[in-house]
Amino acid sequence: MAPQPPKPSAGAILIKPYKVQESPFYTHVAQSTGPVNIVTTAGQIGRNPDGSVPSDPVEQIRQALTNLRRCLDAAGARIQDVMKLTYFIVGFDHTNPRHRQPLLEFLGDHRPGSTLVPVPALALPEIIFEVEATAAVPQYPPESVDVVIVGAGLSGLQTAVDLYKAGLTVKVLEARDRVGGKTYSVPAQGSVCDVGAAWINDTNQSKMFALAKRFGLDLIEQNTKGSIVVDDGVGKLKTHPYGQLLSTAEDKEAIDDVVRIRDLFEETCQQIDISNPVASGRKARKDLDNITFEDWVRSHGPYKEDALNALTIGARAMLGVEPAEMSALYFLDYCKSGGGYMQMRSDLKGGGQYLRIAQGTQSLSRGLAGEIPPNAVAFMSPVRQIEQRAGGLRVVSARGVYEASRVVVSVPTPLYREIAFDPPLPPEKLRLSQATLLGDYCKSIVFYRSPWWREHGLCGLAQSCHGPFAVTRDSSVDEDGHYSLTCFVVGQPAREWMQLSRKGRDQAVLDQIQKLYGPFAKVEDPVDIVEQIWQNEQWSQGCPCPVMGRGGLTEFADVLRAPAGPIHFVGTETAYEWKGYMEGAVRSGERGAQEVLLAMNRAKL
């Protein structure tokens, strides 16, 4: 593979002074090195995002450090950039320094300076620990390029590659310390597992298939051999061979309901014109945009609960939201962008979940990054300001300032608000950013010694309208001896599950696997669990695709892709085809590059 972008160097040099007694927990002196931005934080306390405070003191300390980590992330600072920490501790007992273990986990190998201050109280009576940090974030030299791209996910990288190949100079500013965005392949059990986007196909996802071939990646056909397990919440658990109707309903009427609503949805979906969804078909479809997907289902009822439940599982598994949270037209258009509801949900050839990548989908992003110069990507560089000036654009990131003629923003629409645009974005673009909702989308990937489900005639697909997970899929890489079930914890059940401790979350998933698979197979003990909560990721804030509520497409269908002067917008949600998928991301990246080249009269380069 081509050389990858270099990781940023540390901003703080730690120094051991002569004849001052050393500590295993901190270093006495820190020195910033080179040009740096100084980052300071407010004192962080152990409050959860909802304002609650864990009752267990150690959990409270852990939460304060989690908040400090979020503060540092927000400023593009890594642990290695921290120069100094100050702890304020109520009721400190030097014989039981209970902050120490969470702190060592937080610090890793880094040992910045620290001061521990026992105090009689903190700002609120329930708070027993507060921590603040000073960090030094190294600054790259100022640079002037043709185009700055904000975000090194698939869409941003595709834009960068196309522009670079057309002869322009590019700089990709990535907030994380890796490329890939929601393509994120994590090493586990001698293999990798995809905690984000995982599937492509070779039929109607031409971009993805071409990239996989270009980068020499190995494709794995999704396992659909055998039966699936279904729990739609109203009857008993059942198994069906893959491809049969998914329902536990016993009576014919209920099964008819499921079929009828599914077929009606598919039929309506096929009428949508993805180039202009609001005006689809013989009449404008504002009616479909003015009701939620749930109300649309109910309006064609009455239906038995299991018909509703089946579509609820679909909405959750596909977008991480509840049927009441998106407009019917939005969901119809979303499904149509992948060829229709049936095709998008399918694990068979041509379906949305047909092929996996043995090396992980992040290899696609790494492959694209390898096609631009290594120093064209700057990591840990969240963009905080984009200013239009007489001479061009000035982009202020956490690690440097860049001048450019054009900027391509590839972050999800709700994250536009994290950037101070000067002049501000057009009001409709800001409303778009505020109006779109990112799904609650988590994966809990459970590793086993063997694919025990296959031995019992099961393919690893399970569906449940009970939480925490809605769906499982076989995510094994047999060649690596990697056997896993990926559990999709999505929508409303995810919101409750995320409140649990890590241990509680793992147990809840294992319990549900036992409950669903136990009646049909002997469930092995797991060897590892990898989890990913996309909603906790500062630079994603959810997954897979920002969703629009009632009236959203009517208001924003044209706003979504409209440039704001010299600032362009890409990202999978802006795609016409395969929204929310890697294919959509790459297609939007190509569109963004075309826009820039046209605007710069460089189309023919």
Add this chain to the structure above:
Amino acid sequence: MAPQPPKPSAGAILIKPYKVQESPFYTHVAQSTGPVNIVTTAGQIGRNPDGSVPSDPVEQIRQALTNLRRCLDAAGARIQDVMKLTYFIVGFDHTNPRHRQPLLEFLGDHRPGSTLVPVPALALPEIIFEVEATAAVPQYPPESVDVVIVGAGLSGLQTAVDLYKAGLTVKVLEARDRVGGKTYSVPAQGSVCDVGAAWINDTNQSKMFALAKRFGLDLIEQNTKGSIVVDDGVGKLKTHPYGQLLSTAEDKEAIDDVVRIRDLFEETCQQIDISNPVASGRKARKDLDNITFEDWVRSHGPYKEDALNALTIGARAMLGVEPAEMSALYFLDYCKSGGGYMQMRSDLKGGGQYLRIAQGTQSLSRGLAGEIPPNAVAFMSPVRQIEQRAGGLRVVSARGVYEASRVVVSVPTPLYREIAFDPPLPPEKLRLSQATLLGDYCKSIVFYRSPWWREHGLCGLAQSCHGPFAVTRDSSVDEDGHYSLTCFVVGQPAREWMQLSRKGRDQAVLDQIQKLYGPFAKVEDPVDIVEQIWQNEQWSQGCPCPVMGRGGLTEFADVLRAPAGPIHFVGTETAYEWKGYMEGAVRSGERGAQEVLLAMNRAKL
């Protein structure tokens, strides 16, 4: 008007991290941006400059924040540059966070990070609040110019304009965020009021009259129609038509005393040679320099108290000092610089207080600033070091470092000590800086719905040897519907008045207006009061002109204007004519420019 110099950008970007609960009182993360100087402060406590501590806890907190504001000012840091605050609070009660209101007033719209640390005690038993700050002050790129001018008051700007017109490159480093120094026009009641220098004339202040014409400003004749009110402290209140002898004395002897000492003073004054005051007249006047003005008056006595009181009011109103605090020769020379005591004190044509400027006197400074390039003035840039090196001078300001062949210092003599000169200034120059005293000079400008004093045949001039104010003058701008009395709180009474709260100060002024005017007119309720305490201004430290005590002129008459190598000195106190007035400032600025041009052999440019 020509484009004005740009305001500096903020040094701190405030960042809201994802999933950390927001607060209305602070922001979790701050990041310095671009090249900055980092500013840290000691913990600030609520001590007054005299060491006393307010007994009211909230006043103590307010004073601590005032001290912090002074710390930031000293380093050229604005509130917007503050990244982090830390509060230490004794007896903190989270149900009654009494620091909050003063803090919000201090912060304005800015919300830096903060940590609140309840503590059992602070360094002194009476202290209940301490606050420290970290700020990031953006740095301009290094620059090399022919001449750096320190201070953008009238004298510095006049020097800059003359040098710029002679073809030199200039940089004016101004500690404040505005031009004008002691010309400061504050918007109020739909008009402006001059809280600093306010009067010019068109007879013997040729420079000021020319500038006013050049900048198209509207002149207002000072109102002297009607009577003045006099309270010289020994008799009853009286009114006299403007221009008559000012005294409440009843007996002829006392009135004769007043006339005699006034005439003697004027006669002596007229003998002074302003180009060489110490050698004035037939014999050297060291004798006049070796006694204070008070002793000089007494030495020609005995007088009744009201004769002394009349001259005390004069000293206070003209220089903000007591008659015992300056040498007789200094005051004589000061008066002579404006044509004599009678002319300097006069509000009639040719007098020191004949014409006001409807747009405010700061318009004169803005006009001058508009005649040099906008980026030739750098705001919030107090100069801290001036180093002479082989290649020239290096001037270190809070926001940048500049190289120059010459430097012109336009700050008041007592402020030379704020700058570290390397090599140090000549010892006599340092002694000058230490020996000169800035007056206690305050204005309390009281706005009314109508000029009620005029309806009762009064011109708005009042004199009083009781505090708080010594003099009032009509400062209305009738065209704007702006009616006000400017009350001069000066000298010893000002020192006591400044100790009061703002509310107390306002009330004391209103009480005195009632006391003086009440017997002769129906005093309206005020609609607004604007006050200015020049002694509290870090970059003025008093007003209008540094005063010399006994022996001062003998020692410093030649030192005052002498350059120190390539460093030149201007400012109204260095003028020959109209010292302490705007006219003097501008004339000194012209003299400074001529010195530089001569020294650089550019006189003919």
